[in-house]
Amino acid sequence: ACSVEKDDPAAANAACGPDRQYLIGMSQANNAEPYRQVMNNDVTTAAEAVKGFEVVVADAAQDNSKQVADVENFLTQKINLLIISPNEAKPLTAVVKKAYDAGIPVIVLDRKVEGDAYTAFIGGDNVAIGKAAGEFYATRLLPDGGKVIEIAGLPGSTPAAERAQGFRDGIAANPKIQIVASQPGDWLREKGQSVADALLKAHPDAAAIYAHNDPMAEGAYLAAKAAGLDKKIKFTGIDALPVPSGGIKAVEEGRLAATFQYATGGREAVDLAKKILIDCSKDVPRSTTLGTQQITAENAKDVYAKLGGS
């Protein structure tokens, strides 16, 4: 990772040092997604442990304009640091730049903004996660091949496209695996269920269902169970949120064969904030890519505990 250089206005202007009060604005794209809710929780929990940090969260409810306004309001309040998980890249670029140019350090989470007017980016690699899932299918889940149904995320969303692409790269190693159908489940559990209902009618001989997130995988599981196919078919998801309704628990309880962690980056963001504000560090990593972790029955319990799940 490259590091922040001398002419970084944020680093130059930011008042820093210990024993001071800092207001951190966290602009969230959409609280209604569990993944993002957990991200908020991670940020707030981590910040509580840091003396002098106060975090305020704004929910843009999936509206680019609202998120721009949220950041503007943070600027009015003269926050000391901005953490933003953008709804979309381009629309938020300008206002993030405005904050950055005003001397406020900006940590971008999960989705990037364009250009380089931010202090640091922390995010996962969806292609890599999809690939890890694909490789898991190729080597462990379906070594002898089989038909796979894909339940994709919201059409048009980047993670959906990347998780689809990575998966295809991953299973390429095993030509006996074949994707027979792909329909969007819009990231939703109930949509996953109703889509799987129909797809299992058309493909009762499927060997596994690859869902782009855990809720859809759970929905597909329920559909299969209703059709009496839950023992025959394997289910995998992505996200592995360490919460009761998350994928790790589902793996632990045997509904999902595996899930792949897509870290929120919340803790890492607060760590970084601490470095910038309290340690006055001028040398924070410009970009951090969070790795993934494969969660199966063997390690589910441990990982859940390790990630601080309650």
Added chain:
Amino acid sequence: MVPELVRMSGITKRFGGVLACAGVDFTVRAGEVHALLGENGAGKSTLMNILSGVHTDYEGDVAVHGEVVRLRDPADAQRHGIATIHQELDLVPQLTVAENLVLGREPRTRARLLDRRAMQRLAREEFAALGIDLDPNRPVGSLRVGEQQLVEIAKALSLHAQVLVMDEPTAALADAEVSRLFEIIDGLRRRGVGIVYISHRMEEIEVIADRATVLRNGAVAGSLTPAPEHRPQLISLMVGRSVEAMFARPKTQKPAAEARPLLRVAGLTVRPRTPRPGRAEPDGIDLSVDAGEIVGLAGLMGSGRTELLETLFGAGPAARVTGAVTLDGLPYAPKSPRAALARGVGLVPEDRRGSALTLPHQVDHSMVLSALSRLTTLGFVRRTRERASVLDMMRRLAVKAGAPTAPVGSLSGGNQQKVVLARQLMTVPRLLLLDEPTRGVDVGAKAEIYQILHRLADEGMGILLASSELPELLGVCDRVVVLRRGAVAADLDPADVTGDDVLAAAMTAPGGTDR
């Protein structure tokens, strides 16, 4: 002394700045018909709305059977034995006749479910008593105004109340139904029911009422025993001056030779795509209206007068129309009211609340609606010109309103009617179609409207006037055309005939009345 059923004393009621009732004393005794008279806006309905629990914020006392009560709502009034036929037809169009009849007190089976059979029975009984033949299963929305009025009457009667308030129950009824109603009122009177009867038809009052109380500007102006010889006195109590010669037309010039043909209708037949039961569509109508002529349209309920006028105004239902109609010698077949207006034809519909007005809208805006194109430049309304023509029209028609900007709903019924008339006059029509233009209008205002009609005719306007009030037809019109089942039954000269002749023509020759 006959027991007093109701005593209202010192009743005062304000609507914002309007004093609708000012210290009114009013009593209803058992076995009497007490007429309540007054101009439009005198406060009659308001007083009765207090008695029927509609208005609850008033000053003064209402005593029922000697006991002062504060009626909470209409249901409460019914529990106290007071039933009301309201002036405005307030029925639920989507429900059937029977359902409307029992609304709010539906008969139930032992399982607390709706007892449809009892409902039907009740409806049939009530209608039989009223001597009308109405299918209880018809949705009220499909009924004509007159039939709706009958349902309202049956509904109130079915409550078997001690006190019955009738607020203009006959405004939409024709003579046959009126006399039937009077028989019933007589029966009720003999059973000791106290009846309040509100009407603008003086002849009715004289026939049915035992005493009359006149309201003027919200206060009691006097009491009288109604009789034909007292009529001038009653009227002057009502309007505060004497109204003579209601129909008197300054028969100045009437050079028949000079009559310029305006409307010519030959063999007009309307076949709607969907038949409307109970309605008679024009069936081979021949008719003419000359410029400067007032032609009356008589007929029984449902004889097709309204249909004829609507067809001539391009407002009829989807239908196949045959026959030849010319206006000023040119073919005339309007596809819409807009087209009719463009040819100089105006219609004052019979249902002013349903088809003409929006009560919360301002008087001036309501008046100019049809004539906006005359008052605009590039789509913008010329305020000064609008105001001038509204004020002019209000003066010409003597519209009584707080201000030109007052909501139409705050005007009395007669004045509302004048607003509708004014709207048509503003378009400067050559042919004016009037459908029951004086329904619910008080004597004074009626006289004013008649004078206006005469003046308009003298200025060369042709007028086709449909009415259920025979005195009006005979008094105002130059000719009266009688319709029967959608066809012309007679073309009479009012000078030569009486009301009975018109009625006779309106009935089917052999085989009873036309229903």
Added chain:
Amino acid sequence: MTLLKTPPALARLTGGRRELVDRLFAVQSLVALLVVFIVAILASPTRDGEILFLTAGNLGNIVRAVSEIGIIAVGMTFVVLLGGIDLSVGAILGLSAVGTATLMVDSGYGIAPTVPAVLAIGAVIGALQGYATARLGIQSFIVTLAGLQVARGLARIWSGGLGIPIAYGDGPLQAPPAFEILNGSINGVVPVPAVLFLAVGVAAIVVLRTTAFARHVYAIGGNEKAARLSGVPVTRVKVAVFAVCGLLAAVAGVIHAGQLNQGSPNDGAGYELDAIAAVVIGGTSLSGGSGSMGGTLAGALMLGVLNNILALNNIDANVQLLIKGLVIVAAAGLQRLRRGVA
């Protein structure tokens, strides 16, 4: 068929030939359902000669998939007949699902206290909304728009923003296994939620056709002033209707939680529009006073069949949106045909 006859015959006119046309059109939402059904059969993919759309499993799934929307639409029908609208039902569904999961799992109450409590919450929210429209005279659109936000906010606060999973068993933090019945099916074919939906629907048809309450609902929707003058307890009826709608939304929420083994605060978003669409396609007028419950059921099923056949054929999601939009207009237009003649 008779189930679908509009009680206070919508059609303005009766008598003679007209009557026949009327009776045909009175079942027009059934006609629309039938048309879509036949098209679905024709358009269905087949497998080994079997028409996938027509398999028992698939038909069961269709009804299961619309059961929540359908139950909500039943309550919505009452509200719309009254001349109102209820935008809060989706949010109440979410709140009830959260409530079910929280009370049953986190708080460890059994089914018996949980379900009635959740239904009561739905009914109370509905009743409050009804009171606000009836007594304060605020338009129901705006009252329930606010109600939507309040219910959604409560659901998120109650759940901490995350779904609460429901696991079955006898231990602590587990729901009674009996609750899992919502996920099951009778004879392995007819899903339980589908049965509940049809039961609610039939009960509502009966209520609407046989009770004085229903007459009052129609009367208020048709002419509120007339109803009031006739002594109909307008406020009470309005409050009751909105309470029923909230209650049925809560029923849908309980089923939702049972079907998905989770109570999530964000669930049910947008369900109100689907439910209203079902009501309107079923021939109920948004201006109140006329419509039928049978129509609503047919409307809901039609939407379900449409969704299913589009998914079975793997139609692109965006094209699905277009098709659904056009079919809704067409179905509502069919509606109009009948009234247009009047």
Added chain:
Amino acid sequence: MTLLKTPPALARLTGGRRELVDRLFAVQSLVALLVVFIVAILASPTRDGEILFLTAGNLGNIVRAVSEIGIIAVGMTFVVLLGGIDLSVGAILGLSAVGTATLMVDSGYGIAPTVPAVLAIGAVIGALQGYATARLGIQSFIVTLAGLQVARGLARIWSGGLGIPIAYGDGPLQAPPAFEILNGSINGVVPVPAVLFLAVGVAAIVVLRTTAFARHVYAIGGNEKAARLSGVPVTRVKVAVFAVCGLLAAVAGVIHAGQLNQGSPNDGAGYELDAIAAVVIGGTSLSGGSGSMGGTLAGALMLGVLNNILALNNIDANVQLLIKGLVIVAAAGLQRLRRGVA
């Protein structure tokens, strides 16, 4: 003040003392705005003695933030006055934003052909919806619900489902820099979208108070049958009103694209409800025929101030939902107070 006087005085009664009360209440949406404004000042956090809410930048931001909803609400006011409702505006905004980005960037047309073309698309969709309600007689709720789906589907198909970024410059695949003005502000204080909103609003007030067209709109909304019998060209007016509403939604879409430097097919979701809320808070009756444009502007600004002060105080997002719901009901209730006197 006079801007806010309802033209066809909503109040049932006039005369004397009553008149005064009326005049006070006629501006009640302004009163609500004022109340919220004052509360906002009192509740505003301060920093270095400065009231953050009152800083020029913040006030500019408030108006900028409501400008899109506000412009949509102006069009919605016409539709609601007519007795209709338009649920498609949010989707038309999304479609227009996509159209702006696609035509200007991908296809390389300049501002001059792009903006009129996009506005025309909005107007045509609106007009089609108007035609469907007016001539086919389908309720506008359902027509525009379908229109919503169709417009959203088209937007997704046109854009391929992804937001289309707008970069400025003279090169290929770049938008003319002049377009960036939508992102700027006058004197660095008054944002351009805010100016556009206020301009549209004032123009609409003038139209509504001075034109024959407006009279026709009120007449149709008040009593359609009467309007038709009075010679009002009902179909034409309805089509025009829905076209205007679609056009203004497209205007908001262009501004949206300019403000966010992107045309995204999913944008504007739910805006219709905010716009309707602004209209109703502004005192326009959803049953048509009465209301004012000034009220709508005040309503939109009130929502903006409310959002802003809640955010400035860092109220939890869920609690915000609750508060907003209650304030909306309160504002609509205030509305009612006036009519309640009648």
